[in-house]
Amino acid sequence: MKNVTLFLSIVIPTYNRLPILKKCLIALENQQIRQDSIGALDLGELNSPRVAPQVLDYEVVLVDDGSTDGTLDWLAAHGDQFPHVHSFAQNHAGPAAARNLGVKEAKGEIIIFIDSDLVVTEHFLQSHADALIQAEQRLGCDRLFTYGWVINTCNFDDPTSEPYKITDFSAAYFATGNVAIARKWLLEAGLFDTRFQLYGWEDLELGVRLKQLGLKLIKCPEAVGYHWHPPFSxxxxxxxxxxxxxxxxxxxxxxxxxxxxxxxxxxxxxxxxxxx
Incomplete structure (x- = not known):
C-alpha cells in the first residue's frame, strides 16, 4: 500500500447570506482532523493497488452567485483568516449553476456539498471521510455517497446548541445540504441541470440520475450541520x-x-x- 492524502473539496454556493456565511466559514476553518491512518480507499481506481490515506486535507470552494450584500468585498478584506477558502463569482444564475462551477474549480476527488447557511461541527469533515472509507470497505465498491445530519435552528448566536428534533428527519435520497460524493459520479450523471434557476428541486433531480447509476446512500449522523434560518415573523x-x-x-x-x-x-x- 502507498500512503496518500485524501483531499476534500467543500463546495458552497452563496447568495446574499453574508452574516451566516461568516459563521459557516469559521466553522470550516476550525475542523479537527485526525492525522493518523483513516483506512484504505481506492477512489475508484479498481485496477490499481489500494491506498491508505494517512493525511486528510481540504479546501473550501465558495461560489458567489451574484450577491449584492458585499460578500466578495468582505472575503477580499478577510482572506487571511480563511486560508482554506478559494472564492469564485458568477452572475446570478441559481445554485445549480453555482455548484457546477464549484465542481469545475475544485481540486478534490471527493466533493462535499453544503449550503452557506449551514454551520458544521468540528469533526464534520473527518466524519464524512471515515464514513466514505468504511462504507467502501464494507461494500467492496465505491458506488456510494454519504449524507450527514441537518439540524434546523433559528439560534443565530449559538446555532450548534440546537438539539436534534423529529422534524429534522429527512427521507431524501440526495440533498445538497450535507452530502459527500466522488466527483466522478457527479460528472457521469451530468452535474446539476442549470435550467433550475429558481428555488427548489435541483438537488433531488440530480439524485434521480445518481440513483439510476446505482449509487448507495450511506447515512452519516456523525457529520452534523446546523441549518440556520431566521425566526418566523x-x-x-x-x-x-x-x-x-x-x-x-x-x-x-x-x-x-x-x-x-x-x-x-x-x-x-x-x-x-x-x-x-
Missing part, C-alpha cells in the same frame, strides 16, 4: 409565498424530466396531496 410571508411559487415552477420542470410516480410524490403532485 409576519414580514416573511410575501417571501415565503414567492418561494413556494418558485418551487412549484421548478417542480413542473422536475416532473417533465422524470414523469414518474416517485417524482409526483416528491413534489406533492398526487390526488392525495390535492385532497389534503
Amino acid at each position: 409576519l414580514d416573511q410571508i410575501p417571501r415565503m409565498i414567492d418561494r413556494e411559487i418558485q418551487r412549484g415552477r421548478m417542480g413542473v420542470l422536475f416532473y417533465r424530466k422524470h414523469p414518474t410516480w416517485e417524482v409526483r410524490m416528491m413534489i406533492q403532485m398526487t390526488w392525495l396531496h390535492r385532497l389534503l
Whole structure:
C-alpha cells in the first residue's frame, strides 16, 4: 500500500447570506482532523493497488452567485483568516449553476456539498471521510455517497446548541445540504441541470440520475450541520409565498424530466396531496 492524502473539496454556493456565511466559514476553518491512518480507499481506481490515506486535507470552494450584500468585498478584506477558502463569482444564475462551477474549480476527488447557511461541527469533515472509507470497505465498491445530519435552528448566536428534533428527519435520497460524493459520479450523471434557476428541486433531480447509476446512500449522523434560518415573523410571508411559487415552477420542470410516480410524490403532485 502507498500512503496518500485524501483531499476534500467543500463546495458552497452563496447568495446574499453574508452574516451566516461568516459563521459557516469559521466553522470550516476550525475542523479537527485526525492525522493518523483513516483506512484504505481506492477512489475508484479498481485496477490499481489500494491506498491508505494517512493525511486528510481540504479546501473550501465558495461560489458567489451574484450577491449584492458585499460578500466578495468582505472575503477580499478577510482572506487571511480563511486560508482554506478559494472564492469564485458568477452572475446570478441559481445554485445549480453555482455548484457546477464549484465542481469545475475544485481540486478534490471527493466533493462535499453544503449550503452557506449551514454551520458544521468540528469533526464534520473527518466524519464524512471515515464514513466514505468504511462504507467502501464494507461494500467492496465505491458506488456510494454519504449524507450527514441537518439540524434546523433559528439560534443565530449559538446555532450548534440546537438539539436534534423529529422534524429534522429527512427521507431524501440526495440533498445538497450535507452530502459527500466522488466527483466522478457527479460528472457521469451530468452535474446539476442549470435550467433550475429558481428555488427548489435541483438537488433531488440530480439524485434521480445518481440513483439510476446505482449509487448507495450511506447515512452519516456523525457529520452534523446546523441549518440556520431566521425566526418566523409576519414580514416573511410575501417571501415565503414567492418561494413556494418558485418551487412549484421548478417542480413542473422536475416532473417533465422524470414523469414518474416517485417524482409526483416528491413534489406533492398526487390526488392525495390535492385532497389534503
